Amino acid sequence: MDDVPVSHTKTQELRSFLFLSVVLAPAIAGIVIAGYGFAVWMFQLVAGPPGAH
Template identity: 65%
Template sequence: MPLFPPTDASPSTRTEELRSFLFLAVVMAPVLAVVSVAGYGFAVWVYQMFAGPPGG
C-alpha cells in the first residue's frame, strides 16, 4: 500500500506560483507588519497603564 496515494490534483503551475507569491508579498507581508507593530504598541500602552509613563 503506497504511503501517499495518487491524487487527481495537477502539480502547481507557474501562474499559480506567481499568484501565490504576489499575494504573500503584496497582501500578507504588509498586513503582518502592520499587525505586529500595532500589537507591540498596544502592549506598551497596556504596560504603561499599570507601570506609569517612562521617567514618571
C-alpha cells in the first residue's frame, strides 16, 4: 500500500478558498434566509398575521 500524502498546491488551495468564500457561502446564506422567509410566510398563512389573535 502506498501511504503517500496528497499535496495540494497553493493555487488549488486559493481556488478552493475563493470558491467557498465567493460562491458557496453566499449561496448557502441565501438559501437559509429564503427558507426562513418561506417558513414565516407559511406559518402566517396558517396562523394569521401577527396580532390577529
